[in-house]
Amino acid sequence: MxxxxxxxxxxxxxxxxxxxxxxxxxxxxxxxxxxxxxxxxxxxxxxxxxxxxxxxxxxxxxxxxxxxxxxxxxxxxxxxxxxxxxxxxxxxxxxxxxxxxxxxxxxxxxxxxxxxxxxxxxRTPGTLIAEEIAEAALKALKLDQPFELAVLEQAEELTREQDMPDEVRAKLHLAIGRCHLTAADVHAKAVEAGQNVEAERFHVEGHVQTAHSHVLRAIELHENCGGKKDLERATRLLKKHAPAPAEA
Missing domain, CATH: 1.20.930 (Transcription Elongation Factor S-II; Chain A)
Known part of the structure; x- marks a missing residue:
């Protein structure tokens, strides 16, 4: 009752x-x-x-x-x-x-x-917290469903000092990286549409750079985490959206 x-x-x-x-x-x-x-x-x-x-x-x-x-x-x-x-x-x-x-x-x-x-x-509390959120995010992103980046970032902050298998921490970094790549795509479309180009390009660069560092860390922790294509994609996007060199 x-x-x-x-x-x-x-x-x-x-x-x-x-x-x-x-x-x-x-x-x-x-x-x-x-x-x-x-x-x-x-x-x-x-x-x-x-x-x-x-x-x-x-x-x-x-x-x-x-x-x-x-x-x-x-x-x-x-x-x-x-x-x-x-x-x-x-x-x-x-x-x-x-x-x-x-x-x-x-x-x-x-x-x-x-x-x-x-x-x-x-599982220990730290392992469980990191893995539950990472796996939920990876599943959602695989299905082209949104997942709140702030949730992943809070999970990473909470469990940063916790002991856990490298494979689990790699999942969390990979999920964060993929979430940033998804966010970069949204801002890149705005750039292509000519909407607030400079601001949107700034957001693209930030998301791609952050994605690159997280995916790279995931691979360092667990080579077979499934992030190699994500790393290649982030690398390409970094080159594509790199600031143009200033004219002399």
Missing amino acids: ALTLAQRNQLRKRAAQEAAAAAPAASMAGATSYELQLAELHQHRHRLKQIQSTEGKIELKRQLVPQYAPYIDGVLSAGVGAQDEVLSTLMIWRFDIADWAGALAIARYVLQHGLAMPDRFA
Whole structure:
């Protein structure tokens, strides 16, 4: 049953109080709000196990995730880093439903306080955050669908100091590079159409240069990351859109 606005506010406040009182690196176990949410999470995970379709699971998660928002908001606003299975699981669920802003808000807290993932997850938090976003972006770009560059850049900033397999970090750099190449194409079309040419050419150069550095870094990390054609394309575009030499 959906909570009323008053009940949601009460849950958020109680979660904030209990999260603030829990010792860093300890556990939220025993806190009333946490135990209630954990019990609900176990029930929802059981429902998810009854669904075979990945799309069906995602749709159910999309319906369930908002129910945890008051608890999540409370913990994020006042928590000091106690281990929290509800929080880490909901980060994954928000990734699954493409709630990038919501997932990254939890991700920042998880990494800042060194929270562990539940035992059923094999990847470390940093690896999981980088890979989930990189793979979602690469899939979208492959289908000619947009993906927000800011999400990729935030993921890279958050996980920059995290230990992870080189192949995973390469995916993230490749995704950023391809996203910049897509942005460069948009501005290049404006140049060809004669729209605000100087400004648009400036944007093309910036995106292509950034794309080149990210794709090159991806290949350095993992030679078979699939970025060689992207690097060739970025190199061609750099030459094509290089500023004309000044006349003597």
